[in-house]
Amino acid sequence: MADFSEIIDQGQLKEHMQNALLADKISHAYIISGEVGSGKEFVARIFAKALQCENREERDGYTEACNTCPSCVKALSDSHPDIITITHEKPGSIGVDDIRQKLRDDVVIKPYESKHKVYIIPEGEKMTPAAQNALLKTLEEPPSYIVIIILTSNINAFLQTIISRCIVLPMKPAQDDSIKKYLMEECQVVDYKAMLCASFARGNVGKALELASNERFENLKDSTIELISKLERLEIHDIMDRLHTLLAPLEEDAKTAKKGIDSKNFEDFMDILVFLFRDMLVYKATENPDHLIFTDKLSYIRSVTVNISYEKLNEIIKTMDQARNRINSNVNIDLVLELMLIAIKGYIYDKSNRR
Numbered sequence: 001m002a003d004f005s006e007i008i009d010q011g012q013l014k015e016h017m018q019n020a021l022l023a024d025k026i027s028h029a030y031i032i033s034g035e036v037g038s039g040k041e042f043v044a045r046i047f048a049k050a051l052q053c054e055n056r057e058e059r060d061g062y063t064e065a066c067n068t069c070p071s072c073v074k075a076l077s078d079s080h081p082d083i084i085t086i087t088h089e090k091p092g093s094i095g096v097d098d099i100r101q102k103l104r105d106d107v108v109i110k111p112y113e114s115k116h117k118v119y120i121i122p123e124g125e126k127m128t129p130a131a132q133n134a135l136l137k138t139l140e141e142p143p144s145y146i147v148i149i150i151l152t153s154n155i156n157a158f159l160q161t162i163i164s165r166c167i168v169l170p171m172k173p174a175q176d177d178s179i180k181k182y183l184m185e186e187c188q189v190v191d192y193k194a195m196l197c198a199s200f201a202r203g204n205v206g207k208a209l210e211l212a213s214n215e216r217f218e219n220l221k222d223s224t225i226e227l228i229s230k231l232e233r234l235e236i237h238d239i240m241d242r243l244h245t246l247l248a249p250l251e252e253d254a255k256t257a258k259k260g261i262d263s264k265n266f267e268d269f270m271d272i273l274v275f276l277f278r279d280m281l282v283y284k285a286t287e288n289p290d291h292l293i294f295t296d297k298l299s300y301i302r303s304v305t306v307n308i309s310y311e312k313l314n315e316i317i318k319t320m321d322q323a324r325n326r327i328n329s330n331v332n333i334d335l336v337l338e339l340m341l342i343a344i345k346g347y348i349y350d351k352s353n354r355r
Contacts, residue, residue, distance in 0.1 A: 002046050004062040007039070008182055008205050009174040014062070016169060017047050021063045026051065026116065027167045028142040031124070033155040034171025037206025040151040041122055043171070048083045048118040049075040051147060071114060081112040086121045094123070096130040104138050107146050117146050124150035125157035132159050139165040173203020183212050192295045196221075199293045200271055217268060220246065221294075224272045229300055231345040239341050240334065261333055273320055273344075280305050281313050304348060312347045319343045 004014055013032075020026050032040045046065075050056060053065035053072050065072050074080040086102050088094040103119055111117040121127075127135065139148070139162065150166065152158070179198035182205070183189040189197065189212045200217075201208035211217050223246050231239065247269055249262035279292045284305040289298050305313075323340040327333050 002042060002049075003059070003064045003067075004046055004050070005060040005064070007043055007046065008178050010043070010171060013043065013169045013171065016167070017050075018063055021050055021056065026147055028144075028146055029139055029148040029150070029166040031150045031152060031155060031158070031163065031166045031168045032171060033152050033168060035204050036153050037204050037210070038171040039205050040171055041120070044120050044149045044151060045075070045083075048080075048120065048147075048149065051116050051118060052080060052082060052114045080114075082114040082116065083118045083120070086119060088123075088126070092126065094121070094127040094131050096128060096134050099127065099131045099134040103148070104134055107138055107143055110143075111145055115145065117143075119146065119148045121148065121150045124152040125154040127157075129159070132162055136161055136165070174205050175203070179203075179205060179208045183208060187212055193218075195295075196293055199275060200268075220265065220268055221272050224269055225276060225294070225297055225300065228273070228276065228344065228348075231341065232349040236338060236342060239345075240338055243337060243341070266327075266333075270320060270324055274317065276301075277313055277316050277320070280308070281310065281317075284308075284310060284313065308348060316344055316347050319347075 004018065007014055032044055034040050049067075049072060050063070050065040052075060054069040055066040056063055057066050058064070065075070067076065071080065075083055084102070084106070086094070086098065088098045103121075107117070107119075109117075135148075136159070138146075142148075148166075150158075150162075155163065155168065176195075176198040179201060180191075180194045183194035183197060184191060187209070193212065197208045197211040200211055227239070227242055227246065234242070244260055247261040247265040249260075249265070275293050276297070279294050279297075280301055282291050283289065283298075283301050289295055292298065292301065294301065319340055323336050326336045
């Protein structure tokens with residue numbers, strides 16, 4: 001039963017919603033903005049449930065829904081008649097008919113059983129200009145009982161007239177320690193893996209949860225570090241063959257792959273490399289494993305840092321940044337990765353680079 005107390009960090013957002021509930025001063029429209037996976041819909045549904053609750057109560061320092069009244073029971077089962085999610089038939093856009101039929105024409109009907117009628121619009125950035133203009137007519141003259149909650153990963157996609165009529169609540173990156181604590185206490189993830197997932201998620205709780213439960217990521221991490229550890233003994237064609245096996249897409253993702261490389265696997269692969277060489281820099285400076293992300297790879301990290309200079313580690317990180325930028329600029333991905341791995345091999349294993 002999701003409550004405000006379960007929202008990780010997001011102090012300002014929770015404070016605003018709590019004040020609105022306590023003062024009973026609810027805006028007719030909100031925009032919750034944040035990355036995909038940051039928990040926007042999770043927050044919106046907690047707020048909607050609390051708005052409709054018949055017997056709110058103080059719990060764990062928050063004004064929370066009771067979770068037991070008829071309204072809460074319906075909200076928890078996604079069957080509340082006055083909490084409406086705007087869906088759309090076309091996966092890539094929310095059209096004017098979606099907004100007209102499911103929102104603009106519906107708001108004239110008063111709530112069935114609650115004080116408010118809440119409309120949640122996921123992926124709001126997909127609204128076409130015509131759909132936004134249709135929504136604008138409702139925002140300009142909203143019935144007193146409606147609350148529209150627009151969720152978006154790109155607030156710049158909205159007309160300024162939409163933004164000016166909404167309260168914008170940004171989802172900020174959660175702290176790594178907060179995510180780690182949540183994964184350990186609520187998901188029973190072991191400490192080193194919780195720290196790894198939190199670090200890779202970069203404040204995105206949804207991504208951290210996905211990584212924690214994703215065996216693919218764990219295999220990718222181990223295989224990536226194994227590939228780097230074997231660069232010295234491999235010819236470039238062997239390296240690229242292994243890399244393509246490592247980054248191959250699942251069958252259902254094959255159509256969106258670039259040169260047989262899955263974009264999500266590629267991003268995770270590059271992140272793993274960045275964190276691996278960041279760990280090497282940290283360990284070379286401190287010789288303290290407590291600050292490492294890949295604590296389970298300490299032996300390998302120690303063996304590399306003994307023989308490589310700070311300058312060469314920094315050069316490796318710069319090389320990876322350049323490779324990522326070139327691929328984002330549509331340079332041939334195979335060529336860029338090949339040159340990057342040759343450079344890494346040279347920096348780590350060329351005896352003239354050792355210090």
